[in-house]
Amino acid sequence: MSASSPRQAVDAHREAAAEKPVRYIIQNLERAYGVPENKRASDPLDMLVSVILSQATSDVNSQRTFAALKRRFPTWDKALRARESTIAATIKSGGLAQQKAKVIKSLLRQIKAQHGTLDLSFLHEMTADEAIAYLSQFRGAGPKTIACTLLFACRKDVFPLDTHIFRVLRRVGLIPQKCSDARAHEIMNELVPPGKFYSFHVNLIRHGRKICRPREPLCTRCPIVEYCDYGQTQV
Numbered sequence: 001m002s003a004s005s006p007r008q009a010v011d012a013h014r015e016a017a018a019e020k021p022v023r024y025i026i027q028n029l030e031r032a033y034g035v036p037e038n039k040r041a042s043d044p045l046d047m048l049v050s051v052i053l054s055q056a057t058s059d060v061n062s063q064r065t066f067a068a069l070k071r072r073f074p075t076w077d078k079a080l081r082a083r084e085s086t087i088a089a090t091i092k093s094g095g096l097a098q099q100k101a102k103v104i105k106s107l108l109r110q111i112k113a114q115h116g117t118l119d120l121s122f123l124h125e126m127t128a129d130e131a132i133a134y135l136s137q138f139r140g141a142g143p144k145t146i147a148c149t150l151l152f153a154c155r156k157d158v159f160p161l162d163t164h165i166f167r168v169l170r171r172v173g174l175i176p177q178k179c180s181d182a183r184a185h186e187i188m189n190e191l192v193p194p195g196k197f198y199s200f201h202v203n204l205i206r207h208g209r210k211i212c213r214p215r216e217p218l219c220t221r222c223p224i225v226e227y228c229d230y231g232q233t234q235v
C-alpha cells in the first residue's frame with residue numbers, strides 16, 4: 001500500500017476534525033468568556049494597513065503606530081506620495097519599520113494603479129472567497145492579515161489564527177500538529193459555523209492567554225476539556 005501524501009493526510013485530518021463538536025466548543029467558550037460582538041466594522045484599507053503594522057508587536061504599540069501614521073498622512077494619497085524612508089521613520093516605534101513601510105508603499109501603489117483611487121470599500125460587496133483572492137495578490141498580506149482585514153473591517157466569515165489560537169486548536173485537535181498557515185486558515189474557514197467567526201476568534205485568544213497557556217495549561221479548569229485531545233490525556 002502506498003503512503004498517503006501530506007495533502008491526503010491533512011484532508012483526512014480535516015474530516016476527523018469536522019466530526020468534533022465545534023458548536024459545543026464555541027458554546028462552552030462563550031459561557032466562560034462571554035459573547036464578544038464585532039463592532040469594529042471600518043474602512044478596509046485602514047484595517048489592512050493597521051494589521052500590517054500589528055505584525056510582530058503588541059496591540060498597544062501597533063495602535064500607537066497606526067495613529068502616528070494617520071497623523072502624519074491624513075490621506076493614503078499623501079502616504080503614497082511620501083518617501084518610503086519617511087513612512088518608515090513615522091512607524092519606527094512599531095518595529096520592522098523598513099519592511100512594513102515597503103509593504104505599505106507597494107500595496108498603495110498597486111491599489112492606485114488598479115483602481116485609480118485608494119479605496120478598498122468594494123471588498124464589502126464581494127463574497128469572502130472573492131475578497132480573499134483579491135487581497136492575496138499583495139506582498140506582505142498573508143492568510144492572517146487577510147482574515148483579520150475581512151473579519152474586522154468587513155465582518156466577513158473568515159477566520160484569523162494567531163499564535164494563541166494555533167496552540168489551542170492544535171491541542172484540541174482541530175488542526176494538525178504540522179500544517180502550513182494557509183492550510184490551517186482554510187480548515188478553520190470550513191469548520192466554523194456562519195456568524196461565529198468573531199466570537200470563536202476572540203474567545204480562543206482569551207482562552208489561550210488565561211487557561212491554555214503555552215506552558216502548563218490549566219486543563220483541570222478548562223471549559224472545553226471534554227473536547228480536547230491533549231486535555232483528555234491530562235485529567
Ligand code: SF4
Binds near residue numbers: 171218
Ligand atoms: S484541556 Fe488543556 S490543553 Fe485542552 S484546551 Fe483546555 S487547557 Fe488547553
